[in-house]
Amino acid sequence: MINTKNLYKDICRVLKARHGVSLKDATPHMLAEAVAQASLLQLGDDWTKSRQKLEKQRFAAYLSAEFLTGRAILNNLLSMGVMEELKELLAKKGVDINVLEEEKDPALGNGGLGRLAACFLDSAATLDKPLMGYGLKYRYGLFEQRINGFDQTEAPDEWFTQDDNWTVRREELSVTVPLEDGEVKAVPYDMPVVGYGTDTVGTLRLWQTESPDEFSFALFNDYRYDEAILNKNRAEDITRVLYPNDWNTEGKRLRLKQEYVLSSASIQDILRTYERTHTSYRSLPECAAVQLNDTHPVLAIPELIRLLTEKGVRFETACGYAQRIFAFTNHTVMPEALEAWDMKLVESVSSRIAAILRRLDRRSKRLYGLPLIRDGRVHMADTAVCMSYAVNGVAKIHSELVKTQLFPDWYARFPERFQNKTNGVTQRRWLALCNPELTKLLDDIAGGDFVKDLDLLDGVKPTAKAAKALGELKKTKKQQLSRWLKEEKGLDVPPEFAFDIQIKRLHEYKRQLLNALSLYDIYMDIKEGKLKDLPPVAFLFGGKAAPGYARAKAVIRYINALADRVAADKDVNRRMRICFVPNYNCSAAEKLIPAADFSEQISPAGTEASGTGNMKLMMNGAVTIGTWDGANIEIAQAAGEENEFIFGARIEELDSIRETYDPKQIYESDERVKRAVDSLTDAGFPDEDGALKELKTSLLEGASWHRPDQYFLLKDFASYREARLKAYRLYAQDKKAFDMMCLKNVLAAGFFSSDRTIRQYCQEIWKI
Numbered sequence: 001m002i003n004t005k006n007l008y009k010d011i012c013r014v015l016k017a018r019h020g021v022s023l024k025d026a027t028p029h030m031l032a033e034a035v036a037q038a039s040l041l042q043l044g045d046d047w048t049k050s051r052q053k054l055e056k057q058r059f060a061a062y063l064s065a066e067f068l069t070g071r072a073i074l075n076n077l078l079s080m081g082v083m084e085e086l087k088e089l090l091a092k093k094g095v096d097i098n099v100l101e102e103e104k105d106p107a108l109g110n111g112g113l114g115r116l117a118a119c120f121l122d123s124a125a126t127l128d129k130p131l132m133g134y135g136l137k138y139r140y141g142l143f144e145q146r147i148n149g150f151d152q153t154e155a156p157d158e159w160f161t162q163d164d165n166w167t168v169r170r171e172e173l174s175v176t177v178p179l180e181d182g183e184v185k186a187v188p189y190d191m192p193v194v195g196y197g198t199d200t201v202g203t204l205r206l207w208q209t210e211s212p213d214e215f216s217f218a219l220f221n222d223y224r225y226d227e228a229i230l231n232k233n234r235a236e237d238i239t240r241v242l243y244p245n246d247w248n249t250e251g252k253r254l255r256l257k258q259e260y261v262l263s264s265a266s267i268q269d270i271l272r273t274y275e276r277t278h279t280s281y282r283s284l285p286e287c288a289a290v291q292l293n294d295t296h297p298v299l300a301i302p303e304l305i306r307l308l309t310e311k312g313v314r315f316e317t318a319c320g321y322a323q324r325i326f327a328f329t330n331h332t333v334m335p336e337a338l339e340a341w342d343m344k345l346v347e348s349v350s351s352r353i354a355a356i357l358r359r360l361d362r363r364s365k366r367l368y369g370l371p372l373i374r375d376g377r378v379h380m381a382d383t384a385v386c387m388s389y390a391v392n393g394v395a396k397i398h399s400e401l402v403k404t405q406l407f408p409d410w411y412a413r414f415p416e417r418f419q420n421k422t423n424g425v426t427q428r429r430w431l432a433l434c435n436p437e438l439t440k441l442l443d444d445i446a447g448g449d450f451v452k453d454l455d456l457l458d459g460v461k462p463t464a465k466a467a468k469a470l471g472e473l474k475k476t477k478k479q480q481l482s483r484w485l486k487e488e489k490g491l492d493v494p495p496e497f498a499f500d501i502q503i504k505r506l507h508e509y510k511r512q513l514l515n516a517l518s519l520y521d522i523y524m525d526i527k528e529g530k531l532k533d534l535p536p537v538a539f540l541f542g543g544k545a546a547p548g549y550a551r552a553k554a555v556i557r558y559i560n561a562l563a564d565r566v567a568a569d570k571d572v573n574r575r576m577r578i579c580f581v582p583n584y585n586c587s588a589a590e591k592l593i594p595a596a597d598f599s600e601q602i603s604p605a606g607t608e609a610s611g612t613g614n615m616k617l618m619m620n621g622a623v624t625i626g627t628w629d630g631a632n633i634e635i636a637q638a639a640g641e642e643n644e645f646i647f648g649a650r651i652e653e654l655d656s657i658r659e660t661y662d663p664k665q666i667y668e669s670d671e672r673v674k675r676a677v678d679s680l681t682d683a684g685f686p687d688e689d690g691a692l693k694e695l696k697t698s699l700l701e702g703a704s705w706h707r708p709d710q711y712f713l714l715k716d717f718a719s720y721r722e723a724r725l726k727a728y729r730l731y732a733q734d735k736k737a738f739d740m741m742c743l744k745n746v747l748a749a750g751f752f753s754s755d756r757t758i759r760q761y762c763q764e765i766w767k768i
C-alpha cells in the first residue's frame with residue numbers, strides 16, 4: 001500500500017529538484033509531472049515485483065492497436081488509495097487537486113475497442129491477474145475535433161508534448177523488426193496499470209519505432225544533410241499517427257507496417273521472456289496466452305511461426321503451438337470493417353510473412369477445406385479463427401452472429417472454439433472517479449467495497465429514499481456539466497432540463513441521424529403548439545467523424561444547424577435545446593455520463609456488436625432508450641425490461657425485409673417522416689457542398705454500394721418517437737417512478753463490470 005505522506009514528500013522533492021519551486025508556486029503542469037514522477041517512485045517496487053511474478057507463471061498478453069486510457073493522474077491516485085488524504089495535504093498548502101484535470105487525454109485509441117482494452121488492463125491489475133498489454137505509442141493521437149460554423153474540422157492532437165509523464169522508456173528491451181525496406185528499432189515505453197486496493201501493478205507496453213542508425217555520419221560529412229536523416233524519418237513515420245478510422249483502412253501500407261511492428265515486437269518480447277527460463281519451445285503454449293483484440297494484431301500468428309521456424313522448430317509444430325496460444329476477439333459484423341490485405345502489399349512489407357501466410361493458406365485448405373487467401377487477399381479474421389483455440393464475440397447476440405453470419409464454415413468445423421464474452425467497463429473510472437456523489441450514496445446503501453467488487457450491488461434493495469437521493473445528486477452532476485460546458489466549450493445548456501445523451505463515434509449504423517431527424521419532428525410539433533406535456537429536454541451529442549467520412553460529417557452539420565435553429569427560436573428554446581459537444585473523448589465522457597437521464601443506444605438490431613457506452617450510462621443511473629441490439633439486450637434483461645424504453649424492429653424482422661425494404665413507401669405515407677427527411681434540403685440549413693442533400697439521397701435512393709436507407713432509419717422512426725415521448729412523459733409526470741428506474745439500472749450494473757468479463761476470460765480462455 002502506498003503511504004500518502006511519503007508520496008507527498010516525493011512530490012515536493014521532485015518539484016524542488018526539477019524546477020526549483022515549492023508546492024504553492026508550481027504551475028499545474030509542473031504539479032502534474034511531479035505527481036507522476038513521485039507516484040512512479042512510490043510504485044516502483046510493487047511494479048517490479050508484479051512483473052517478476054508475471055514472468056514466473058502462465059500469463060496472458062493482450063495485443064491491441066488501441067488503448068484509450070484516458071487521463072492517468074487522478075485515476076491512479078484513486079487506485080493507489082491516496083486521493084482523499086493527498087487532496088487534504090495539498091489543500092493545506094492552498095493547492096486544489098482539481099488543477100490536475102488540466103492533463104490532456106493520451107489519444108492512443110479511437111473509441112470503444114480501445115477503451116475496452118484499457119478497462120481490461122485495469123480489471124486484470126485489480127484482480128491480481130498476470131496480463132500484459134501490448135500496443136503502439138502513437139506520437140499524434142486521434143485528431144482534436146473543433147466545430148467551425150456547423151462543421152467538424154480537425155486539428156493535430158499533440159498530447160505527448162506536455163502530458164506524457166507516465167511512460168518509462170525501456171531502451172534495454174528494444175527489439176529489431178525486419179521490414180522489406182530495412183530494419184526498424186522498436187523501443188518499449190512502459191505505462192503502469194495500478195490495481196485498485198492491491199499491490200499489483202500491471203504493465204502496458206507501448207512500442208515506438210526508431211531508426212537503428214538514427215543519422216548517417218558518413219552522409220552528413222558528405223554534405224548530404226537531408227539524406228542523413230532519411231532513415232530516421234522513415235522509421236519514425238510508422239508510429240507517428242493513429243488512424244482516425246475505426247471501420248475502414250487508409251494509408252494501407254503504413255497501416256500494415258504498424259500492424260506488423262506491433263505484432264513482431266510483442267511476440268519477440270514474449271519469446272524473450274520465455275527463453276530466459278526455458279531451453280525448448282515445447283512448453284510455450286503452457287506459459288502464454290495471446291489475445292488478439294480484433295484483426296489488427298493478427299500478423300502475430302505468422303510472426304510467431306516465422307520466429308520459431310528460424311529457431312529450428314518445424315513448421316507444422318510451430319503451427320500447432322500457435323493454435324494453442326492465440327485467441328481472437330471479433331468486434332464487428334460490418335463487412336467493410338473486416339480486414340483483408342492484398343498479398344502484394346503484404347509482400348512489400350515482409351516477404352517472409354507473405355510466404356508463411358501462403359503456407360498457412362495451403363495448410364488450411366488441406367486440413368480444413370477452407371482458404372485464408374481469396375482473390376489475392378488474405379482474410380485476417382479467417383486467419384485468426386483458423387489459427388486460434390478460442391474465438392469470441394462481445395455480447396450474446398453478437399457471439400451468435402459470429403457463428404451464424406460471419407464464420408458459419410469455421411463454426412461447423414470447430415464449434416467448441418466459439419465463445420461469448422460480454423464486454424464490461426471498469427467501475428473505478430466510470431463510477432468512483434467520475435461520480436463520487438453516486439459512489440457515496442452506494443456506500444451508504446450497499447456496504448462493502450463495491451469499487452473493488454461491483455457484484456456487491458446485487459440484491460441491494462432499491463428504496464424510495466435512495467431513488468430520491470439519486471435524483472437529487474443527478475441535479476448536482478447536471479449543474480457541474482452545465483458549468484463545464486459553459487467554461488470549457490462556451491455552450492449553454494440549462495441544468496434544470498432533462499438530459500438526453502448520445503455519445504459515440506459518428507457512424508451511419510449508430511444512427512445519430514435518426515436521433516436528429518426525430519428531434520426535428522419534435523421541434524416542429526412543439527413549435528406548432530403540440531407536445532405541451534413534455535418536460536424541457538436538452539439533447540446532447542458527442543462524437544468524432546473520421547476525417548474522410550463525408551456522411552458522418554454531414555450529420556454533424558445537420559445537428560449543429562438544428563441546434564442553432566432551436567436555440568434561436570423563442571417559441572421553443574425554453575422547452576428544448578440541442579447541443580453538440582466538441583471533441584468527445586474519455587474525459588468528456590466522464591463529465592457527460594453522470595449527468596444523463598436518458599442514454600441513446602439506437603443502432604439497428606444486429607449492427608452494434610456490444611457497445612460499452614450503454615454500460616457506463618446505466619452504471620450512472622441513466623435509463624436506456626434503445627433497440628434490441630448488442631449489450632442493450634443484456635442491460636434490459638438485467639435491470640428489467642420495464643426499466644428501459646426499448647423500440648424498433650428486431651433482428652428477425654430486419655432480416656426478413658432486407659431484400660424488399662422500400663423506405664420511399666414510408667416517406668410517402670408518413671407525414672412526419674416526410675417532414676423530417678425533407679428538412680435536410682428544405683429547412684434552409686447551409687449546405688454548399690450538398691452533403692445534407694446526399695444524406696437524403698442515401699435514405700431514399702441509396703448509392704452504388706448500398707440499398708436505400710440501409711440502416712432502417714425510416715422503418716424505426718415512428719416507434720422511436722413513441723418510445724422517447726413515453727420516456728420524457730414519465731420523467732415529467734412521475735419523477736418518483738423515473739428515479740426508481742434509474743436506481744434499478746445502477747443496482748443491476750454489477751454484471752457489466754469489466755472485472756466480471758476479465759474473470760471469464762481468465763477462466764474460460766486464458767486459464768490463468
Ligand SMILES: *Cc1c(COP(=O)(O)O)cnc(C)c1O
Binds near residue numbers: 113611614
Ligand atoms: C466508452 C467510450 C466509447 C464507446 O462508446 P459506444 O457507445 O459503446 O460506442 C467511445 N469513446 C469513448 C471516449 C468512450 O469512453
